[in-house]
Amino acid sequence: MPRIVVIGGGAAGSALVGELLRPGRPTEADIVWLVGQRAPGRGIAYSTSADHHLLNVRAAGMGLFVDDIGAFLRYTAARGLPVKGADFVPRSWFGDFVESSLARLVSESRRPGRLSVQSHEAVAVRGDATSGYTVTTEDGERWRADAVVLAVGALPPAPLAAVAPEALRSGAYVTDPWQWPTLAQAPERVVVVGTGLTAVDVLLSASTLWPHAQLTAISRHGQLPRTHASHPGEPYPHQQELIDAFEAEPRIRAWLRTARTTLADEDVDWRAVVDGLRGATPGLWRQLDGTERARFVRHLRWLWEPMRHRMPPQTATAIARLRTQGRLKIVAARVLAVSGEGPLDVRIRPRGGEIQRSLTADLVIQATGLTTLAEQTSHRLIGQMIAEDVVRPDRLGLGLCADAQGRLRGADGGAAPTLRAIGTLLRGALWECSGLPEIRAMARVIADDLARELAAPGRRRLGAVTTGTPADDGKRHRGFDADRDSSHSGH
DSSP: OOEEEEEOOSHHHHHHHHHHHSTTOSSOOEEEEEOTTSOTTTTTTTTOOOTTSBOSSOGGGOOSSTTOTTHHHHHHHHTTOOOOTTOOOBHHHHHHHHHHHHHHHHHHOSSGGGEEEEOOOEEEEEEETTTEEEEEETTSOEEEESEEEEOOOSOOOOOOTTBOHHHHHHTOEESOTTOOOOOSSOOSEEEEEOOSHHHHHHHHHHHHHOTTOEEEEEESSOOOOOBOOSSOOOOOTTHHHHHHHHHHSOOHHHHHHHHHHHHTSTTSOHHHHHHHHTTTHHHHHHHSOHHHHHHIIIIIHHHHHHHHSOBOHHHHHHHHHHHHTTSEEEEEEEEEEEESSSSEEEEEEETTOOOOEEEEESEEEEOOOOOOOOTTOOOHHHHHHHHTTSSOBOTTSSSBOBOTTOEEEOTTOOEEEEEEEOSGGGHHHHSOOSSHHHHHHHHHHHHHHHHHHHTSTTOOOOTTOEESOGGGSSOBOOSOOTTOOOOOTTO
16 A cells, blocks of 8 residues: 655645545555644644634635535534634634544545554655655654655744844744743733734734733834725626736736736725736746746735735724724834843834834744745754755745645756645745645645556555554554544634
8 A cells, every 4th residue: 555644734734634535536545644743733823722813714715625615614503603604713713623524534434544643743754756755753763655745834933134142042032923932021012023914913912911012013014914805805807807918928017017007997806806816826926937036026025915915804903903002003114133131122224214223122023924945944854855955945935846736846856746745835836825725726636646646557665664663652643533523612
């Protein structure tokens, strides 16, 4: 029996494992799912228990599989949760749904033992598509695999270059926005670096945890995410004509000119235009050459991201209330230096000015969004794979080099059919890759492709070879229970 090793326990890993477990696959394979220390199916996004951390996709659009989008609404209805299709609901609810869906697939499998969920962190992948792969975990366990899929999500955030070593050592500068230190006393002045969706989550949590703290959020352009409409709008009727115009002239300046002309019509809803581009974005991105992609990242990314990655109306209301109360200030500025041992001195240059100013902060939280710079990452696995030429980093710092189907490219530039990535690591290949609709579509592509690859006549089967005793080492994940009712009471 062939073996597929999936590395990463978040949304991307869950969607792929779910696809591999679904009935009707032409070729079955044993699946080893290395989820690390988090509950399988949760990852960072759905591990939060805060009700103010909402999905930024309406409930009707949420689902684990591309052909079963209504499953989440059916799940919430069965548990008596008052959810309508247009609602934005707590992310933890969707995490419950993912766990429940995977547990059901395992219980319904003709071979329930084909999935092994392990609380290991992978630290090395070696081999190639011809000879197969060996995955090594932090405990020294080794798994032979016919195929490996990286579903590791965003890379660990690195501190900004402007942060002094003593500030990092002080504990008053937090690099990971999801891992806050335990403080002896509540901070009075909190600075958040970033103003995107991650920063918004941090601001809401900080305002709840420390109700008397003064909050300041800083980014170069000072742009908060735009807001979703309260109800879904009508599609832009000339969307395909707009896409055709972009395809006819794949240059950023031409696209910007065309977009401005389109949006100059006051009857056009910009949200509908942006949403209508979503499905076409990977194809459009791949038409751009390296120079044009770099131009977009440098000059237009800041404009695109707030429109594309919007916040729910409830979230926007909460942020507006903090600003009206005088508890939150948004500053457009460049962070020049962060120094001190607590409180910290944050030196900035406001946008459009030359005069520097300083802010004093009891706590600084870095919340600059998804980290995709693979070449300098502290992620042990990705670092090893790059160092040993198993994979190549994207030249623009957007994850790893890959083709449109997630096949990773090695030192020779060739795409490996049985070494894949899904999710954030594909940003350089597709740009639009980290949202759930794109993840579940790529999960279907990879599952279908691997079924064909592993069933090819004459293919050498490697998965039957097991190195070590992985099933008996005490690290099998025991939190994944097919009989578990993971619904939240009281919601």
